[in-house]
Amino acid sequence: MKKVRFFGRWSTILAIICVVYAILVFAAPNQYYQTILTLVCVWGVLGLSWNILSGYSGLVSFGHAAYFGLGAYTVVLGVVNFGITPWIGIPIAGVVGAAAGLLIGIPTFKLRGHYFGLSTLAYPLALLYIFEWLGYQEVAMPMQRESPIAFMQFDDYRVYAFIGLAFLVVTIVISRMIEASRFGMSLLAIKQNELAAEAAGIETRKWKLRAIAISGAIAGAIGGFYAVILLVVTPLSVFGMTTSAQALIVTLFGGVGTFWGPVIGAAILIPLSNTLDAQLGHIIPGIQGVVFGVAIVLIILLAPEGIFWKIRDLLQPRRFSPDTDTSASAVVAMTADAGRFPERPDTVAGPVMLEVRNISKSFGGLKAVQDVSFTVPQGSVIGIIGPNGAGKTTLFNLLNGFNSPTGGEVIFDGENIVGLQPSAICKRGIGRTFQVVRPFARLSILQNVLVGAYVGAENDEIALRHAHEALAMVGLDADSERIAGGLPSKDQRLMELARALAGKPKLLLLDEILAGLGSTEVNEVIRVVRKLSEAGLTIVIIEHTMQAMLRLADHFIVLDHGALLTQGRPKDVMRQSSVIEAYLGKRWRERA
Numbered sequence: 001m002k003k004v005r006f007f008g009r010w011s012t013i014l015a016i017i018c019v020v021y022a023i024l025v026f027a028a029p030n031q032y033y034q035t036i037l038t039l040v041c042v043w044g045v046l047g048l049s050w051n052i053l054s055g056y057s058g059l060v061s062f063g064h065a066a067y068f069g070l071g072a073y074t075v076v077l078g079v080v081n082f083g084i085t086p087w088i089g090i091p092i093a094g095v096v097g098a099a100a101g102l103l104i105g106i107p108t109f110k111l112r113g114h115y116f117g118l119s120t121l122a123y124p125l126a127l128l129y130i131f132e133w134l135g136y137q138e139v140a141m142p143m144q145r146e147s148p149i150a151f152m153q154f155d156d157y158r159v160y161a162f163i164g165l166a167f168l169v170v171t172i173v174i175s176r177m178i179e180a181s182r183f184g185m186s187l188l189a190i191k192q193n194e195l196a197a198e199a200a201g202i203e204t205r206k207w208k209l210r211a212i213a214i215s216g217a218i219a220g221a222i223g224g225f226y227a228v229i230l231l232v233v234t235p236l237s238v239f240g241m242t243t244s245a246q247a248l249i250v251t252l253f254g255g256v257g258t259f260w261g262p263v264i265g266a267a268i269l270i271p272l273s274n275t276l277d278a279q280l281g282h283i284i285p286g287i288q289g290v291v292f293g294v295a296i297v298l299i300i301l302l303a304p305e306g307i308f309w310k311i312r313d314l315l316q317p318r319r320f321s322p323d324t325d326t327s328a329s330a331v332v333a334m335t336a337d338a339g340r341f342p343e344r345p346d347t348v349a350g351p352v353m354l355e356v357r358n359i360s361k362s363f364g365g366l367k368a369v370q371d372v373s374f375t376v377p378q379g380s381v382i383g384i385i386g387p388n389g390a391g392k393t394t395l396f397n398l399l400n401g402f403n404s405p406t407g408g409e410v411i412f413d414g415e416n417i418v419g420l421q422p423s424a425i426c427k428r429g430i431g432r433t434f435q436v437v438r439p440f441a442r443l444s445i446l447q448n449v450l451v452g453a454y455v456g457a458e459n460d461e462i463a464l465r466h467a468h469e470a471l472a473m474v475g476l477d478a479d480s481e482r483i484a485g486g487l488p489s490k491d492q493r494l495m496e497l498a499r500a501l502a503g504k505p506k507l508l509l510l511d512e513i514l515a516g517l518g519s520t521e522v523n524e525v526i527r528v529v530r531k532l533s534e535a536g537l538t539i540v541i542i543e544h545t546m547q548a549m550l551r552l553a554d555h556f557i558v559l560d561h562g563a564l565l566t567q568g569r570p571k572d573v574m575r576q577s578s579v580i581e582a583y584l585g586k587r588w589r590e591r592a
């Protein structure tokens, strides 16, 4: 089994970067260039902090200046008012940044997409005015002539450069630990499809709060260090829009979603903008802003994902292995199998696993599900049928917690699960797939399935084992490294099924898993589902294709206009005139 190696090529590259940086520091002719090297680390660290929240989870923050500025003021006011050395002030600034992250995250995570990003703009702006109003327009770091080292005041500017490097290395290691763990994988899943991540058992809110706390802590600490270099802190210099923009731009330029991105971005843009400012600043005031503006335009035009990804794609183009099921022999073999499925046995009568009691859901005046009750015995395959708009998917959404019912109860394993989060319901053993597949498109098949495995695994190694087992069950193990976004429909459906299976569910909800598949592919997926059922898994399935449903389910539940029309053995149900009428209209009932 392939294990994720923590130390590898990346640590060698990091060591090389440190050596090159040290050579540059010693080669730098004066304090000015040593300070530029220090600033590369400062903005690299702030970019990394932004990347931990926004790069991995996709929740774009325009407000990282809030944590940075709070950190800077914590350190400078600590020295001025309480004589606290920055050696202690900087860790305190980290704690302040983490607390600010949580305070901002708790209300702001209620918003999604652009609304989240826009709302983050408000925080540094508000803090800027608050600090001005408090009279902290210009707070200078007092000179400590007696104990300069205790107050981080060095004559040799190379010391600052190396402290900056230490910050950068620690932040890269933290980022790498996040990337290589379930934390990073959960954030990536949230970025690509938050609802699917939640349904796969990822506690999305918990991970987002952890990310913003860590991100805020790093931004606060590096803001504190910036105050030490800057010597004078003003609201505009730390809470200003350019601070947040600089963190964002170095990351976008270097590459989002990888810890190398902010390092590359800062290493290029910071020396460039500072040197141009020194050379041309008197002729073109604000040239630094121009550099960042041009950088963003160039990156949008030439490498929208950033330099890192562009170079990586040039060095190792993303490969897609050919479809496994399109060869003529495979098609012939599958066709030969068609129609060989025996009929399901009579209704399974095991102990009740799920009991739905009088459940209802209204959207405004529309009663999408009305007073529906049924039970799901352990080991059974229950088919939910009904015409378009009958309320089938809404019923699934009520079972897995996407929607909360307007009335009724859902008893799973003796517990009423109404009101629980989808991730909590998944944790209790209900897995699901979606009518419209929700892959994590940029992740590999294995990573997609791994995201679903965390919920039922104590550690990452067990999760990896569960993911491989699930892939083997659906027959995708050989393709596990393929990227999900380019897969044909059948493989996407099977991958989603594997993702649900990897969490070791007791009950599986399959929402139109055969939709959009050709007849040979339908047979293959049916075979997989039947194998799962024979292995003892309890399944509830929504499906429009009646032929497939007859092969799969041992009990039918028929919905019409949100209400339970009838239920029973498939053959009996299919003979009922009310069912024929609901499906095909009155004309057909008369003919039947």
Ligand SMILES: Nc1ncnc2c1ncn2[C@@H]1O[C@H](COP(=O)(O)OP(=O)(O)OP(=O)(O)O)[C@@H](O)[C@H]1O
Pocket (backbone or CB within 6 Å): 363, 366, 368, 386, 387, 388, 389, 390, 391, 392, 393, 394, 395, 435
């Ligand atoms: N979030 C929502 N807001 C408002 N109305 C909704 C919402 N979700 C579903 N509905 C409505 O509820 C009714 C039932 O929809 P649902 O998707 O559950 O039906 P379905 O049986 O799964 O249909 P199909 O077979 O076409 O997928 C439909 O009239 C639909 O328009």
